[in-house]
Amino acid sequence: MRKEVIQLGILGLGVVGSGTVEVLRRNRESIERKIGARLEIRRIAVRDVNKPRRVAVDHSLLTNNAYDVLDDPQVDIVVELIGGVHPAKEYVLRALENGKPVVSANKELLAKEGADIMMAAGRRHLDFAFEGSVGGGIPIIQPMKNALAGNRIERVMGIVNGTTNYILTKMAEDGTDFEQALKEAQAQGYAEADPGADVNGHDAQYKIAILASIAFTARVRVDDVYCEGITKITRADMEWAKQLGYAVKLVAIAQEVSAKAVQVRVHPALLPLSHPLASVRDVYNAILVRGDAVGDVMFYGRGAGSLPTGSAVVGDIIDVSRNLLFGSGGRVGCTCFDQRYVVPMEQVETSYYVRMRVQDRPNVLAQVAGVFGVHNISISSVVQRQTSPQEAEIVWITHRAPEGAVRHAIAEIQRLPVVMEVCNTLRVEA
Amino acid sequence: MRKEVIQLGILGLGVVGSGTVEVLRRNRESIERKIGARLEIRRIAVRDVNKPRRVAVDHSLLTNNAYDVLDDPQVDIVVELIGGVHPAKEYVLRALENGKPVVSANKELLAKEGADIMMAAGRRHLDFAFEGSVGGGIPIIQPMKNALAGNRIERVMGIVNGTTNYILTKMAEDGTDFEQALKEAQAQGYAEADPGADVNGHDAQYKIAILASIAFTARVRVDDVYCEGITKITRADMEWAKQLGYAVKLVAIAQEVSAKAVQVRVHPALLPLSHPLASVRDVYNAILVRGDAVGDVMFYGRGAGSLPTGSAVVGDIIDVSRNLLFGSGGRVGCTCFDQRYVVPMEQVETSYYVRMRVQDRPNVLAQVAGVFGVHNISISSVVQRQTSPQEAEIVWITHRAPEGAVRHAIAEIQRLPVVMEVCNTLRVEA
Structure with a gap:
């Protein structure tokens, strides 16, 4: 007999948990009609049942014992929103062992332990849904697994972290330095104390490891993702970028190199202002997916926050509920069928922005250019600016070259007596 | 026993049909693994079996009798890609009567006859999937029906026609007039002979009627959608818009007015350059969806073409195949539960751009402004430019006002002896 009520057990009532409860409440009637059954929150496990909450919930729903949720035979779907790897992994596995499908927004868990979890879900034909783990409320996991599933995905490139995008936007638009922009982000609640x-x-x-695994139908491990943050971006880099016609963004890139090899990386990059990601401001996220049939499609929206992420979690709850009602659990399972080799960063080819302080005297440009030349790195543009009577700043934009060659060239350039400092090296993406 | 082969019957092998066949062929192995069954094209119905095709298909697959597809008991899914209302509607209903789920990219059919078709599919718990009907390869129908289904949708606003966007882009960037830009679009294959x-x-x-019906969980009939094309946009309007900081785009808008009322309309509009849709160029499409939880999310990509639309159709084939294998047909059905009133255009409130030719003499501005004032329309900005010794052009941008009031004001302004012509009136959207 068709179920008439679907009961949810929720783990965690923090930012995402309270957003999820709020969305479920607000639009309950419409959601229930779309599913064709009633939805009830049966139990919510929290660390401290007495802590004040962003949403008012009946105190009797709360428990500080996760197993009151996981082992309750009445709970149909477990919604894991506590974050982190442990004990989230143990909780999710327990839910699956108990035959309950799981909805999660836990990017770290999925990126690090996705293989075990997907396997456990697959064995029991249970759903494990995770739309909220990437891009907040932006639909991206479901579209890649469904509407775009006819494509061979050639590249995924995105701005997937709202905090850093807010900081970089502040730096670019207000001319503040990193520390100041970070403080503002913290004051706005967009950045954590840590x-x-x-x-x-x-x-x-974490997020690009998840997207790459779906895109390439192969498990991409977090450790294989090259990762570089934004802390070394200075005001000077921002100014130069702007002058040269670029925006500076923290990009996450997963790119197919061949049938067997892919590259997956996170780092700041200069993007030409005409690039679709260049105009993504503040805490917004955007993800560009290139399929062999569809070409470039972009998904854009708020990449974090209580209600947007709650929207994604509720979307998954609707999807999993439909599968429960139709007995079609595990309908869209893990798609990591292949083994693909992640190319080491040294072999990745891209263009580079290199900023350096040099002595302002004849032949310096030629000496530095000579080193690039020896390493087979050709130059797209170079701009020199005098900064004091004895000193100049030079910014080079190279053509595409392997990262390894660029690293060697930079090390050699740093040893030139006329070069005082190579201040920063940033990749330039198209 | 679980099916091992899913057999497709395709109606139509034109632009979208051949793109669909091409995508299925190219990525067959990966698609079959995602589904968990083999996919075979059983039969393709075409008007003329001897016509040369964009894709090579085995001649024995072709038939000029659609019923060879529709009535073949071996066909598991019917893929309708012939376009138009008749005989597409009859074919789709026949497929459904025969117990076959249907994938279609037919926007006109869906917009005009969606009610009958969704009802026929619903009665038999069969899928009717139509991702390809809006936005080419851009995932938009599935995300609205799934990932965003937890939201109350407040607005859908999009550039959903590639041809007109190409024409308007040419006009804006190259300064060509409408006729010339249309010719170029035809030469590029972006516009039909008619x-x-x-x-x-x-x-x-058609497209916004479909999106509005999903967004508002209420059937929006094509006839209720106000519709105005781009043929009256001139070079002068383009120049003024640019000077005032706007782009001119053909926008499709579906907006919630109250719990009971919505507005749905298609017309050219001035968009501030900072608007997310303002920078969508050439044949690209973009759709902005505003949900109460998720905020604004945008979907962007190629809105037409053989392979992009083929990508969407294949995405639906994958979705429907999964439902066949899991016995979960009709899992996501029609969601037009409500009745909502579509507000007549006269009552829609927006801002307006009004360009007029006037006699260049004192007090003209005051006279025109007086008429706006009488109709309670307040002015945001006004620019006057002398065009000859006796003549000037004035462009007004109003604050928000009901369309009815603006129409009355314009009629009255046209009767002023000092006004030679009201050249154009365009809406301004934010």
Whole structure:
């Protein structure tokens, strides 16, 4: 007999948890009609049942024991919103062992332990849905697994971290330095007190590992994703970029190199102002997916926040509920069928922006250019600006060259007596 | 027993049909693994079996009798790609009567006869999927029906016709007039020999009727969609718009007015250059969806073409195949649960751009402004430019005002002896 009520067990009532509860409440009637059954929140596990909450919930729903949710036979779907790897992984596996499908917005868990979890879900033909793990409320996981599934995905490139995009936008538009922009982001609630995971690129690293695994139908491990944060971007880099016609963004890129090889990386990059990602401002996210049939499609919106991420989680709850009602659990399972080799960063080819302080005297440009030449790196443009009577700043934009060659060239350039400092090297993407 | 082969019957092998066949062929192995079954093209019905084709297909697959496809008990899914209302509607209903789910990219059919078709599909718990009907390869129908389904949709606003966007881009960037830009679009293959459905806005009208019906969970009939094309946009309007900081785009808008009322319309509009849709160029499409939880999300990509639309059709084939294998046909059905009133255009409130030729003498501005004032229309900005010793052009940008009031004011202004001509009136959107 068809179920008439679907009961949800929620783990975690923080930012995403309260957004999820709020969305479910607000649009309950419409959601229930779309599913064709009633939705009820059966139990919510929290660390402290007495903590004040962003949403008012009946105190009797709360428990501080996750197993009251996981082991409750009445719970039809477990919604994991506690974040982190442990004990989230143990909770998710327990839910699956108990035959319950899981909805999660946990990027770190998925990026690090996705293989185990997808396998456990697959064995039992249970759904494990994770739209909220990337891009907040922006639909991206479901479209890649469904509407775009007829494509061979050639590239995924995105701005997937709102905090760093806010900081870079502030730096670019207000001329503030990194520290100041970070403080503003913290004051606005866009950055955590400990901003490491965001500004060092790890949050983006988790997300691109997830997207790459779907895009390339092959498990991409977090450790294989090259990761560089935005902390070394200075006001000077921002000014030069603007002058040269570029925006500076933290990009996450997953690119097919051949049938067997891919590259996956997170780092700041200069993007030409005409690039679709260049105009993505503030905490917004955007993800560009290139398929062999569809060409470039872009998904844009708020990449984080309570209600946007709640929207994604509720979308998954609707999807999983439909599968429960139709007995079609595991309908869209893991698609990591292939083994693909992740090319080491040294072999990745891209263009580079190199900014250096040099002595302002004849022949310096030629000496530096000579080193680039020896390493087979050709130059697209170079601009020199005198900064003091004895000193000049030079910014080079190279043509595409392998990262390894560029690193060697930079090391050699740094040893030139006329070069005082190579201040920064940033990749330039198209 | 689980099916091992899913057999497709295709109606039509034109632009979209051949793109669909091409995508299925190219990525067959990967698609079959994602589904978990083999996919075979069983039969393709075409008007003329001897016509040369864009894709090479085995001649034995072709038939000029659609019923060879529709009535073949081996056909599992019917893919309708012939376009138009008749006989497409009869074919689709026959397929459904025969118990076959249908994938279609037919916007006109869906916009005009969607109610009958969705009802026929619903009665038999069969899928009717139509991702390809709007936005070419851009995922938009599936995301609205799934990932965003937890939201109350407040607005859908899009550039959904590539032909007109190409024409307007040419006019804006190259300073050509409408006729010239249309010729270029035809030469590029972006416009039909008979471009009426595109330039008069009907193509966009069908698409926004479909999107509005999903967004508002209420059937929006094509006849309720106000529709105005781009043929009256002149070079002068383009120049003024640029000077004032706007782009001119053909926009399709579906907006919630209240719980009971919506507005749905297609017309050219001035968009501030900072608007996310303002920078959508050439044949690209973009659709902005505003949900109460997710905020604004945007979907961007190629809105037409053989392979992009083929990508969407194949995405639907994958989705429907999964439902066949899991016995979950009709899993996501029609969601037009509500009745909503479509507000007549006279009551729609927006801002307006009004360009007029006037006699260049004192007090003219005051006279015209007086008429606006009498109709309670306040002015945001006004620019006057002398065009000859006796003549000037004035462009007004109003604040928000009901369309009815603006129409009355314009009629009255046209009767002023000092006004030679009201050249154009265009809406300004934010």
